[in-house]
Amino acid sequence: MIEIQNLSKIYKTKNDVVKGVDNVTLSIQKGEIYGIVGYSGAGKSSLLRCINLLERPSTGHLTVDGTDLTSLRGEALRLARLKIGMIFQHFYLISQKTVFENIAFALKAAKIPPKEITKRVESLLEMVGLSDKRNVYPSQLSGGQKQRVAIARALANNPKVLLCDEATSALDPTTTKSILNLLKKINEELDITIVLITHEMNVVKEICHRMAIMQDGRVIEEGAVYKIFSNPKTELAKEFIASVVSFEIPxxxxxxxxxxxxxxxxxxxxxxxxxxxxxxxxxxxxxxxxxxxxxxxxxxxxxxxxxxxxxxxxxxxxxxxxxxxxxxxxxxxxxxx
Ligand SMILES: Nc1ncnc2c1ncn2[C@@H]1O[C@H](COP(=O)(O)OP(=O)(O)O)[C@@H](O)[C@H]1O
Ligand SMILES: [Mg+2]
Incomplete structure (x- = not known):
């Protein structure tokens, strides 16, 4: 579903050159939940933003569902992007719009007729369990509810891929669990491929099938989550696992x-x-x-x-x-x- 080949993203600032992503090659299969973990600054967000071309890769190849996104511009790129939804740590809802309007906004932008929009928003609200919050404003919602609205909005245009950038990092453990369960349901019932980045290994353990570990812009370990948990190769992998299953003895x-x-x-x-x-x-x-x-x-x-x-x-x-x-x-x- 997502093929990333030798992808690098270089940021040039006034007096510095930073390799946000350094020669990453990854293959993410259709229908899987793929986790990318790493500490802050490892390059996770940069890599994720390259997948939907919020950032243009400096070098390398990228195809999503068979399309080379880097070759597209203007309208063609906009249409291809509708097939990739994204959610963030801080939700980014529009505070002056109701829950309904926040979700409808994504459909209006895709030029869907108003009648269809109402139907679609209602079914999305039902799926994320917020039918009763249709007419309230984001300020009246809890963090978990805001993320549910953001998820509904991200799914509005029937994407094939959902990108999640630290989607549970601002939430308490119980709410995190409920959002992870919702992502799992979306993956299974709608057959949407999910790429999830996080600094929390328990998130990966909970729902991801395969994972990569990033450090300094590079992928240093990759494979099935179970395999990495049962036989970690790098020190960093061991460190992340220890944050979930600690075997430290005084x-x-x-x-x-x-x-x-x-x-x-x-x-x-x-x-x-x-x-x-x-x-x-x-x-x-x-x-x-x-x-x-x-x-x-x-x-x-x-x-x-x-x-x-x-x-x-x-x-x-x-x-x-x-x-x-x-x-x-x-x-x-x-x-x-
Ligand atoms: N827009 C930008 N301009 C300059 N440097 C950036 C920019 N975005 C990210 N970086 C740098 O790229 C590296 C990776 O950042 P990021 O992808 O945000 O990591 P993570 O999401 O893993 O915390 C960091 O060193 C960061 O400072
Ligand atoms: Mg980040």
């Missing part, structure tokens, strides 16, 4: 351990604890659990356990080999003393 606790400390990761199985207790028994070891959790990444479990192992050194090694054969991943965090 130093005083580590110091009080005498055996090796290991981290065992089970993919796609809730039965991880069973394997661990079987193994401990079989090799006559004691396990002292220091941390443990089963995370669900879109309903697929990922079990991670950190423990100190006590027993015969040889038996510990055999046990670790045995666990690995059971399709788990073992990482020795600290060797025994």
């Amino acid at each position: 130093e005083s606790i580590v110091n009080s351990c005498t055996g090796p400390i290991v981290k065992v990761t089970f993919r796609g199985k809730v039965a991880g604890e069973g394997v661990i207790s079987d193994t401990l028994q079989q090799f006559n070891l004691n396990g002292n659990f220091l941390h443990g959790s089963i995370e669900y990444i879109q309903e697929r479990p990922l079990g991670i356990f950190v423990m100190e192992l006590k027993g015969e050194k040889n038996e510990i090694q055999k046990a670790l080999d045995y666990i690995e054969q059971r399709d788990a991943q073992v990482e020795v965090l600290r060797d025994g003393i």
